[in-house]
Amino acid sequence: MVRFTIVIFGLIMLINHTAAISKEKTKEKKFFPYTTYTETLQNGLKVILIPMPSDGLVSYYSIVRTGSRDEYEPGHTGFAHFFEHMMFRGTKKYPGNVYDKLVISMGADANAYTTDDYTCYHLSITKDNLEKVMELESDRFQNLFYEESAFKTESGAVYGEYRKGKTSPFFWIWEKLLSSAFTKHTYKHTTIGFEEDIKAMPTMYDYSISFFNRYYRPENVILLIVGDITPKEIMPMIKSYYGGWKKGYIPPKVEQEPKQVSEIVSEVIYPGKSLPILSVAYKGSPYDPSDKDVLSAFLLGDLAFGENSALYKKLYINEQKVQYLEPQFERNRDPFLWIVWAMVNDEKDLDYVKSQILSTAEFYKNNLVSKTELENLKKRLKYMYLMNLDTPAKVAGIMANEIAISTTVESVDKSFATIEKITPEDIQNAAKKYFTTEQRTIVTLKGKM
Amino acid sequence: MKTKLFIFIYLFIFLSQLIMANKVEKVLFPVKDDPTVSFRVWFKVGSQNDPEGKEGLAYITAKMITEASTRNNSYEKILEKLYPIASSYSEKVDKEMTVIYGRTHKDNLDEFYKLFVEAILSPAFNEDDFKRIKTNAINYIQNDLRYSNDEELGKAALYGFVFEGTPYSHLTNGTIESLNNMTLDDVRGFYERYYNRFNFVIGLGGGYDEKLVDRLEKDLSALGDLRSQSPAKPNVQPIQGYNFLMIEKDADATAISFGFPVNILRNDEDFVALWVFNSWFGEHRNQSSHLYQVIREKRGLNYGDYSYIETFLNGGQRNMPEPNNPRRQQIFEVWIRPVQNQHRHFALRAALRELKKVVDNGMTNEDFELTKKFLYSYCLNYAQTTMDKLGYQIDSKFYGVNDQGNYIHYFRNKLNLLKLEDVNRAIKKYIQYDNIKFAIVTKNAEEFKEELVNNVPSPITYTSEVDESVLKEDSEIQVFPLNIDREKIKIVKVDEMFQK
Numbered sequence: 001m002v003r004f005t006i007v008i009f010g011l012i013m014l015i016n017h018t019a020a021i022s023k024e025k026t027k028e029k030k031f032f033p034y035t036t037y038t039e040t041l042q043n044g045l046k047v048i049l050i051p052m053p054s055d056g057l058v059s060y061y062s063i064v065r066t067g068s069r070d071e072y073e074p075g076h077t078g079f080a081h082f083f084e085h086m087m088f089r090g091t092k093k094y095p096g097n098v099y100d101k102l103v104i105s106m107g108a109d110a111n112a113y114t115t116d117d118y119t120c121y122h123l124s125i126t127k128d129n130l131e132k133v134m135e136l137e138s139d140r141f142q143n144l145f146y147e148e149s150a151f152k153t154e155s156g157a158v159y160g161e162y163r164k165g166k167t168s169p170f171f172w173i174w175e176k177l178l179s180s181a182f183t184k185h186t187y188k189h190t191t192i193g194f195e196e197d198i199k200a201m202p203t204m205y206d207y208s209i210s211f212f213n214r215y216y217r218p219e220n221v222i223l224l225i226v227g228d229i230t231p232k233e234i235m236p237m238i239k240s241y242y243g244g245w246k247k248g249y250i251p252p253k254v255e256q257e258p259k260q261v262s263e264i265v266s267e268v269i270y271p272g273k274s275l276p277i278l279s280v281a282y283k284g285s286p287y288d289p290s291d292k293d294v295l296s297a298f299l300l301g302d303l304a305f306g307e308n309s310a311l312y313k314k315l316y317i318n319e320q321k322v323q324y325l326e327p328q329f330e331r332n333r334d335p336f337l338w339i340v341w342a343m344v345n346d347e348k349d350l351d352y353v354k355s356q357i358l359s360t361a362e363f364y365k366n367n368l369v370s371k372t373e374l375e376n377l378k379k380r381l382k383y384m385y386l387m388n389l390d391t392p393a394k395v396a397g398i399m400a401n402e403i404a405i406s407t408t409v410e411s412v413d414k415s416f417a418t419i420e421k422i423t424p425e426d427i428q429n430a431a432k433k434y435f436t437t438e439q440r441t442i443v444t445l446k447g448k449m
Numbered sequence: 450m451k452t453k454l455f456i457f458i459y460l461f462i463f464l465s466q467l468i469m470a471n472k473v474e475k476v477l478f479p480v481k482d483d484p485t486v487s488f489r490v491w492f493k494v495g496s497q498n499d500p501e502g503k504e505g506l507a508y509i510t511a512k513m514i515t516e517a518s519t520r521n522n523s524y525e526k527i528l529e530k531l532y533p534i535a536s537s538y539s540e541k542v543d544k545e546m547t548v549i550y551g552r553t554h555k556d557n558l559d560e561f562y563k564l565f566v567e568a569i570l571s572p573a574f575n576e577d578d579f580k581r582i583k584t585n586a587i588n589y590i591q592n593d594l595r596y597s598n599d600e601e602l603g604k605a606a607l608y609g610f611v612f613e614g615t616p617y618s619h620l621t622n623g624t625i626e627s628l629n630n631m632t633l634d635d636v637r638g639f640y641e642r643y644y645n646r647f648n649f650v651i652g653l654g655g656g657y658d659e660k661l662v663d664r665l666e667k668d669l670s671a672l673g674d675l676r677s678q679s680p681a682k683p684n685v686q687p688i689q690g691y692n693f694l695m696i697e698k699d700a701d702a703t704a705i706s707f708g709f710p711v712n713i714l715r716n717d718e719d720f721v722a723l724w725v726f727n728s729w730f731g732e733h734r735n736q737s738s739h740l741y742q743v744i745r746e747k748r749g750l751n752y753g754d755y756s757y758i759e760t761f762l763n764g765g766q767r768n769m770p771e772p773n774n775p776r777r778q779q780i781f782e783v784w785i786r787p788v789q790n791q792h793r794h795f796a797l798r799a800a801l802r803e804l805k806k807v808v809d810n811g812m813t814n815e816d817f818e819l820t821k822k823f824l825y826s827y828c829l830n831y832a833q834t835t836m837d838k839l840g841y842q843i844d845s846k847f848y849g850v851n852d853q854g855n856y857i858h859y860f861r862n863k864l865n866l867l868k869l870e871d872v873n874r875a876i877k878k879y880i881q882y883d884n885i886k887f888a889i890v891t892k893n894a895e896e897f898k899e900e901l902v903n904n905v906p907s908p909i910t911y912t913s914e915v916d917e918s919v920l921k922e923d924s925e926i927q928v929f930p931l932n933i934d935r936e937k938i939k940i941v942k943v944d945e946m947f948q949k
Contacts, residue, residue, distance in 0.1 A: 053482075057829060088736070104737040105819055107826025109768065111734075126826045152913025156749025163702040163787050164752050168597045202912050271699070272596035275588060308532040313525045320581050323588055345584060376533040383535035383554050387485050391833040447592070 034395070036409055037231040044219030044249075045242050048409055049234070050226040050395060058227035059396035060133055062121040062141065063404045065222070066215040068191040069116045069333065070252040075200065078158070078193015081114040082201055083211055085154045087121060088112075089146035091139050096150065099136060106132065109393075114191050117333045118404035124393050127228045131237055138241035141221065144212055148205045155201040162198050169274040173445040176268040177279050181337055181441040185257035217249035218242065222403055227392035257283075257335065264441040274447035275323060276347050280357050281339040283439040287331035287405050289415035296422050296430035297338060299377055301329035303427065304364050305340045308376075311360045315342070321349050325357075331405045337441070338434065350444060364431035368424040378419065472647070473666045476846050478654035478839040478854070486558055486661070487836040488538070488565060489550040489652035489773070490669070491843050494643035497544050497616035497680055503635055505623015509582060510639045511540035511547050517578035519564075520571040524578060527564060536561045538568060543762075543774035544617050545679070546847065548652075552836055555656055562661075566668050572640065579633050587628050590620070590947045599787060599890045600765050602696065603704040606946060607888035610694045611708060611780050615683035619947075626949040646672040650846065654839035682777040685710045688884040691931065693901070693938040695894040696946060702787030703891040705797055711758055711781040711879050715848040721863040722875040723758055728827075729812060729820040730803075731756025731783065734768050737823055739816075740783070743803055747919050748909075750788050750796055757782045758879075769831050772840025775847040781880060790892055794900055794907035797887075798929040805882045811873035821864060828860055894940045902935045904928075 037049040067080050090096035103110050109124040125133050165171045175190050182188035192198070223238065260283055285294050305311060305327040315322045323343040330336065344353050389395045402412055476489075499506045515538055518524045531537055538551030549569055553561035594602055605620055612618040623631075649672070651665055688709050713723055731738045733755045736746065740754035755764070758781055760774050783804070788796045812820075832838045841856040852859035891897055900907070908927045 055829065057833070100736050101819065104735075104823045107823045107828070109735070109827060109830045111768070124830055126829065129826070149914040149916070152911070153747070153749040153915070157745050157752055159789075160702075160745070160749070160751040160787065163789070164600070167599050167700065167702075167787075170597075274592050274596060308528055313528075317525055317581065318577075320577075320584065323585060345588070379533040380535045383533075383557065387535060387552065387554055390483070390485070390835070393830075393833060447596070 034389075038409055039235065041218065041239060041243060043243065043245050043247050044217075045245060046222045046407065047235070047238055048222065048224045048399075048403060049229060049231045050224075050399070051229050051231065052227060052392060052395060054227040054392045056127050056228050057392050058125050058127050058130055058225065058229060059392040060123045060125060060130070060137065061224040061226075061396050061400050062137055063222045063224060063400055064119045064121075064216060065117070065220050065404060065407070066252075067115045067117045067119055068189060068193070069186050069254060070215065071189070071193070072186050072252045072254050075197055076204070076207065077189040077197045078191070078201070079197075079204070079207075079211060080119055081191050081193065082155065082158050082198075083208060084112045084114045084119050084121075085158055086146060086151065086208060087140060087144060089144070089150050089154065091143040091145050093139055093143065094136060096146070099140065102132065102136060108133065115404075116187060116191055116336070120400050120404065122396065122400075130225075130229070130234065134237060134241050138245070141216055142245050144216070151205045151208060152202040155198070158201065159198050162192050162195065165192060167272070169270040169272070169277060169445055169447070172268050172270045173277050173279060173443055176266060176445070177281060177337070177339070177441065177443045180264050180266040180443055181260075181281055181283070182257055184255040185334060186254055187257070187332075187334065187336055213248065214250040215252075217247060218245045219247055220249045222407065224396055224400060224403060226396040226399070254334070260439050260441075263437050266441070266443045268443065268445050269448055270445050271448050274445065276344045276350050276447070277445040278342045278344060278350060278354055278357070279339050279443045280354065280361075281337040281441045281443075282434050282436070284329070284332070284335055284338040284434060286334050289406060289411040290418055292418055292422065292426055293430050293433055295415060295418045296426040297434050298329050299374070299419070299422060300364060300427050300430050301327035301338060301340075302377060303369050303373060304360050304431075305357070309360075311356060315353060315356060321345055321353055331401070333405055347446065354442065361431065361435040364428065365435055367428070369427050371424060374422070374424055374427065381419070473670070474650040474846070475662065475666075476650060476652040476839065476842045477662065478652075478835060478842050479657065480655050480835050483655035483835050485552055485554050485655050485835070486657045487550070487552045487652075487654035487839050488665075489548050489654070489836075489839055489843055490569065491650040491652060491773070492547040492549070492644060493545075493648050493650075493679060494547050494677065495543050495545040496619065496621040497683070498639075498643060498677075499616070499619065499623070499627075502627055503631055504619040504627040505586060505621070506627075506631060506635055506639050507547060507643075508542045508621050508623060509579075509586065509628070509631060510636050510643075511542045511549065512582045512586075513574055513578060513636055513640075514549060514568050514572045515540040516582060518573040518575055519567045520573050521567055522564070527568075530560065530564060534560055538565050541771075541773050542621055543760075544621070544776050546773055546775060548773045548840075548843070550652075550836070552655075558661075562664075566665070569644070569669065570671055574633055574637055574640070576633060579636065583628055583631065586622050587625060589622055590625055590628075594620075595943050595946060598765065599698070599700060599702070599704040600784070602943075602946070603706040603888050603890045604764070604782075604784065606694055606696060606890070607706040607708060607782065607886065608780070610692070610886045610888055611688075611710060612683060612685055612778075615685055616680055617683045617685075617776070617778065624947050624949050641673055642675055643677045644672055645675050645677060646670050647676050650843065652839050652843050654835045685778055688886055690883070690937060691885055691887065691933045693887045693889065693898075693933070695897065695938060695940045696888070696890045696943050697894045697940055698890055698892060698943040700890065700892050701790065703790050703793040703796075703889060704787050705785035705793065705800075705887070705889050706782065707800075707885050707887040708780045708782035709881070709885050711779055713758065713879050714777070714779065715759075715775075715844070716850045719871070719875040719878065721860060722867055722871040723879055725817065725820050725824060725864070725867060725872050726807070726812060726876050726880070727756055727758045727781075728824050729816050730807060732823075732827075733757070733761055733764060733770070735827075737820070739807075740785075740800060740803060744785065744796055744799055747916070748799075748911075750792050750909075752786045754786065754800065755784050757784070772832065772837055772844055775844045792909055793889070793891060793897060794905070795909050795927060798907060798931065799926045801882060801931065802926055802929045804880075808876060808880050808882055811876055812869065814869050817869045817872055821867060825861055825864055828857055828864075832857055890943075898935075898938045898940065901931065901933045901938065904930055
């Protein structure tokens with residue numbers, strides 16, 4: 001949960017060279033070794049193809065731009081994630097067990113995950129199975145069918161997943177942080193949802209049908225295929241399998257969060273044993289690849305609190321006050337939180353560590369980062385990107401996040417161009433804009449024992 | 450005369466270097482177009498070499514190499530230098546193997562190489578780093594493992610229980626007491642003893658050139674001269690009947706792991722046959738797993754149910770197996786992810802009943818053909834990156850698998866030749882259901898003990914309509930007899946785990 005941060009962000013940021021103009025092959029660029037193709041079908045389904053050498057492996061991603069953010073109706077937290085499970089229950093043509101058998105016989109590594117902003121279904125397959133997978137995937141996205149009994153049984157597995165997660169102290173602090181920082185916006189609940197809503201899930205069969213009909217529509221889905229593929233061969237196949245999918249997306253009524261006007265401080269007790277965990281969070285801005293402030297904030301997170309920051313060296317290496325210090329500055333569709341995490345070795349140092357984080361934030365408001373530091377970070381991002389695009393699964397995994405939030409591959413280009421222009425002054429401006437007391441939420445977790 | 454002497458000395462040095470060079474074993478996985486270079490230097494040492502009372506020493510020593518200062522650079526400085534090149538090096542310590550590994554882009558090869566080699570050759574072993582690394586290790590046991598990850602706790606407990614009394618039994622990270630007692634001198638001594646020039650294998654993968662192999666070989670030959678020996682294969686005691694280790698913990702859910710030693714390794718003739726059985730019975734995090742189908746898919750009792758014939762580390766995080774934890778003794782292991790406490794007895798019975806069924810009846814031809822087809826493609830996912838592929842080749846060297854430099858291809862070829870009889874014969878030979886050890890993390894362990902010992906029926910109810918066939922099967926599962934002796938159930942408090 002706290003392991004994303006600038007690392008993944010950096011990788012995606014720099015994939016600008018993949019960007020493509022619709023239907024046209026891009027020119028070879030300096031960094032990115034693969035060409036990219038984008039086409040939007042008449043029903044609104046966007047298709048993005050990235051051919052790359054891969055020993056015959058292909059990654060097949062269906063990205064639904066619906067996540068826990070879209071759970072605006074009371075009593076339905078966790079539903080997007082629950083629904084992700086139901087997508088494996090099959091159709092009339094290919095019931096769940098038949099779907100499973102076919103996927104198994106293909107030797108596919110098939111799975112799915114849900115985030116606050118989107119849900120992603122992915123398979124790693126061999127290229128000779130591509131058409132069959134396309135048939136299966138297009139079928140379940142259009143014709144999902146399950147009995148109420150299967151629906152109820154699956155809710156048990158979801159509750160199991162909740163129980164599994166609940167043993168971690170991060171689960172507790174994450175839940176507390178979100179519910180403290182947001183009052184109106186659906187970001188106030190976690191992706192897994194509240195326990196009482198999960199318990200009530202078995203009674204929501206009819207709601208699940210409506211959920212599918214409203215959100216699982218072509219205008220709300222992006223198909224991303226990476227690996228050993230030839231776009232001109234597979235585009236006609238995509239059109240034939242997905243072309244008949246009917247439009248009908250109904251956007252959720254997500255309430256925007258009112259501007260936070262004063263600092264929120266809260267605490268949670270973890271019912272087990274844990275070292276204290278501290279989260280210092282600031283309200284951020286929605287992801288926009290052209291927004292210099294947003295991209296500067298991402299860089300700022302790493303410069304101030306990342307593993308090469310002065311504070312990290314102080315608290316982790318020299319003073320040994322923390323088990324770790326880590327920034328989590330992620331991209332989201334709506335303003336989310338940009339968070340600094342620390343696990344503190346001794347409870348009596350909690351205030352000290354907190355004050356160090358706050359004074360570091362202040363420092364960047366009042367001082368310019370050195371040009372060398374900034375350039376080192378830019379260089380780092382470049383190499384992260386270059387080193388991490390070595391398998392279709394990694395390329396697709398990294399790109400899925402970018403595409404899910406921005407809907408385009410072009411946004412990568414824009415964001416990279418923005419990053420290139422960022423100066424130490426921009427970093428300082430971002431600190432001034434975001435690191436304010438009134439936009440801050442601080443939550444601490446202490447173990448019971 | 451002088452010229453002759455010079456030539457003689459020169460020849461002597463040249464030849465001795467050649468002889469020395471020939472002694473260094475190598476595992477190479479070149480990938481011409483790969484813009485990166487992967488390093489894996491395998492030291493033939495692991496937690497089995499930890500001295501008594503100093504458990505965790507192999508782990509801490511490796512950490513003192515990869516996450517600490519060297520004689521030339523402070524740890525801070527190292528991080529600073531690695532930062533712009535987005536590269537890092539790390540360690541993997543298992544029972545028998547320690548691998549120091551790292552990867553970098555070719556553009557930055559020289560910079561990275563210097564730091565990587567320096568870490569291995571000249572660790573500073575200073576007090577501050579030692580303190581930090583030790584504190585982290587203790588915190589991992591005291592807080593993370595005991596309190597925030599019941600699944601890993603159950604698995605670690607099972608390994609300790611099955612390998613009781615052998616050098617495999619303790620946690621790689623050590624125990625609270627051993628870590629507290631460990632000194633920097635222990636680390637220095639361990640390093641001197643095991644990080645010697647006769648005790649490593651060079652692993653290189655990706656877009657490196659031959660010169661790099663020579664350079665690394667030459668540089669690492671500067672390691673010490675002290676020769677080391679590995680302990681004998683662990684002499685694991687046969688299990689008699691069903692033995693339970695219950696870890697009492699205030700938890701809503703019960704984590705169950707069970708298993709027994711299995712005498713088969715990657716280089717055995719039957720290995721791929723048994724792998725097919727295991728893949729069908731419990732492929733890790735895949736819906737193809739039969740146990741998953743029975744416990745999760747049909748009944749919704751938990752999040753997943755899997756089995757293993759080789760150690761699978763970090764199963765909660767990883768979908769595919771990590772390379773470089775080869776062992777001379779493996780166990781057959783079943784992992785039932787947390788079930789509600791009220792379902793623990795039922796889930797346990799269900800899993801054992803399935804195990805009995807497959808041992809008694811073997812796999813059906815339909816399941817065999819499907820699994821064979823599945824694995825033929827799925828195994829490509831086991832090792833996708835150059836780093837992972839290199840790791841697999843190192844494991845092949847460990848096990849002595851003659852795979853012509855590509856284990857996955859070798860595995861697929863073996864798979865093609867398999868027949869159902871091979872698999873069913875392997876099941877009969879290696880898998881059984883009479884003698885098993887169980888590690889269970891649960892609440893009210895005493896109560897569970899009584900239920901187990903008395904074979905109390907464990908019916909379950911569903912909130913939804915369930916298929917008639919499931920209910921019929923349930924009526925058999927809920928009374929499925931388990932013969933358990935009272936004295937073979939040991940209950941410990943979670944705080945006692947990994948204490949000493």
